Amino acid sequence: MALLEIDNLTVSYGKAEAVRGVSLNVETGRIVTVIGPNGAGKTSLLTAAMGLLRAGGTLRFDGEDISQLETEKRIEMGLCLVPEKRELFADMSVYDNLLLGGFIGRHDRARVRSDMDAVFDRFPRLAERRTQKAGTLSGGERQMLALGRALMGRPRLLMLDEPSLGLAPLIIREIFHIISSLRETGVSILLVEQNARAALETADFGYVMETGEIGHSGPAEGLIHDPRLIATYLGAGH
Amino acid sequence: MTAQIAAFLTVDGVTTGSIYVLIALGFVLIFAVTRVIFVPFGDIAAFTALTLSALQTKHLPGTVGLVAALAALATLLEVIRLARARRPGQIPRALLFYLVLPLIPAAAVWATAGMTLPLPVTIILALALILPIAPLLDRVVFRPIADGTVLLLLTVSVALHFALVGLGLLFFGPEGVRTEPMSDYMVMVAGVPVSGQTLMIMAAAVIFSGLLFLFFEFTITGKSLHATAVNRTGARLMGIRPERAGTIAYLLGSLLAGISGILISPVNTIFYDSGFLIGLKAFVGAIIGGLVSFPVTAIGALFVGILESFAAFQNSAFKEVIVFGVLIPVLMWRSYTFAHSEEDIDE
Numbered sequence: 139m140a141l142l143e144i145d146n147l148t149v150s151y152g153k154a155e156a157v158r159g160v161s162l163n164v165e166t167g168r169i170v171t172v173i174g175p176n177g178a179g180k181t182s183l184l185t186a187a188m189g190l191l192r193a194g195g196t197l198r199f200d201g202e203d204i205s206q207l208e209t210e211k212r213i214e215m216g217l218c219l220v221p222e223k224r225e226l227f228a229d230m231s232v233y234d235n236l237l238l239g240g241f242i243g244r245h246d247r248a249r250v251r252s253d254m255d256a257v258f259d260r261f262p263r264l265a266e267r268r269t270q271k272a273g274t275l276s277g278g279e280r281q282m283l284a285l286g287r288a289l290m291g292r293p294r295l296l297m298l299d300e301p302s303l304g305l306a307p308l309i310i311r312e313i314f315h316i317i318s319s320l321r322e323t324g325v326s327i328l329l330v331e332q333n334a335r336a337a338l339e340t341a342d343f344g345y346v347m348e349t350g351e352i353g354h355s356g357p358a359e360g361l362i363h364d365p366r367l368i369a370t371y372l373g374a375g376h
Numbered sequence: 377m378t379a380q381i382a383a384f385l386t387v388d389g390v391t392t393g394s395i396y397v398l399i400a401l402g403f404v405l406i407f408a409v410t411r412v413i414f415v416p417f418g419d420i421a422a423f424t425a426l427t428l429s430a431l432q433t434k435h436l437p438g439t440v441g442l443v444a445a446l447a448a449l450a451t452l453l454e455v456i457r458l459a460r461a462r463r464p465g466q467i468p469r470a471l472l473f474y475l476v477l478p479l480i481p482a483a484a485v486w487a488t489a490g491m492t493l494p495l496p497v498t499i500i501l502a503l504a505l506i507l508p509i510a511p512l513l514d515r516v517v518f519r520p521i522a523d524g525t526v527l528l529l530l531t532v533s534v535a536l537h538f539a540l541v542g543l544g545l546l547f548f549g550p551e552g553v554r555t556e557p558m559s560d561y562m563v564m565v566a567g568v569p570v571s572g573q574t575l576m577i578m579a580a581a582v583i584f585s586g587l588l589f590l591f592f593e594f595t596i597t598g599k600s601l602h603a604t605a606v607n608r609t610g611a612r613l614m615g616i617r618p619e620r621a622g623t624i625a626y627l628l629g630s631l632l633a634g635i636s637g638i639l640i641s642p643v644n645t646i647f648y649d650s651g652f653l654i655g656l657k658a659f660v661g662a663i664i665g666g667l668v669s670f671p672v673t674a675i676g677a678l679f680v681g682i683l684e685s686f687a688a689f690q691n692s693a694f695k696e697v698i699v700f701g702v703l704i705p706v707l708m709w710r711s712y713t714f715a716h717s718e719e720d721i722d723e
Contacts, residue, residue: 190612206462213615225610227603237596238603242615244596291614
């Protein structure tokens, strides 16, 4: 069964339609990616799914219609967005950022503590820097902190917006390795990326978004060898 | 000036400065979380003093009506919003927070008006009655324009201050009041008499600054307020509600303002419009702290108090000029030495 079902979603800014009738599904435990060029409406899609943008159409999470729910309720249900800008608390420590990641579970101290240990196990570099201010971390560490902070909320669906943006190739490989290792925690992932090759190599299923609409879709394995995609998004060599 | 006079002026300045510390910390707290420069903050302090005085002279303070009216208005707005958003399930909760809770202290004051009550009880009643005013004003006035610019919020805030001063005149009349002193203790420090009241004011500034520090450093609620202040979007994505963080900031700020109003009223005569000047001087302290730093704000507010005390001795006619004149070099210093905030860069 699909954990997230997006049906005919539309987002407009005034008269301009950023997302036009997009439908997609994220199956439980899967990594689904939406690739496409800059300005295709990928970020609007995620922002609307989170309830931060007004949108038309229907959103179902775990079979329940969440289209009218406010952002905080969606978070409590298990949706989580790691935005493109990461939105870390720059002048707070790594530890405090993670602690606030567990805000919705704050009344259960044992849970917060064990989740924190799990995050530090997964990201040993964050453990080393636990007292350092988030604003002083490197780009890769910031992305790790953003992921760790998101995991603290025990999400059922993790929505990642351009996790590779602004990172060096070596770090990108590390981040995607981490993303695919998250599969074992049972979390489902909706990954939005411009870095199409890396995204398709990580994902199970892919959608291609262009000017607000879904063009192709299919298993990631198939898309990566699709000649039309190779020409436009994947390039020949790399 | 002799050393004795200097010591006397310093004690006096630290006392006034301590009052400014309490109010200035509230300014920074509310601004950081909501981006509102809450100009009526001094009025909240004055209203607490005037309410306390009304209770002591066995009158029903007009603030009871104000709280009741604001609670009714806020509840109406909230119920309409929930009905429009098709979330009727949340209406009982809204009724509890916007109607029942604010009406409890109002009803208590109304029921006990005219009775002779011990001083601590009247103080608690006055504080409890004042606390809901700022959060309710936030709901009615600021939440509909929460996404506006800082300038818009400031303009509305100034208008709100004038409205409150008008209501203050209506509720409490033009006469100034002094409340009963809380202690007649007196001690000599370095040849300067220091009253129990003065000691209490200083202690309150130290204790509440310390509590605020502990709150932000060690509680998850404090950290969630800090997080909302540094990154609103980030905080929302963690499930922290900015409106709730704002309400907590207004409540804490009002508590600080209320306590300073209660502490100052046995020492200074408080009029319906006294709040503005007290607030404005505390604001100079908050500006020294750049509206972000709590410790620098506290030091700045103390400095303003001491400066005012010495200025009043040297040339009382220019007292205010000297205090507000300090703003010019402070603003120049801040604009040259500190990086601009993210919002400035975005715009």
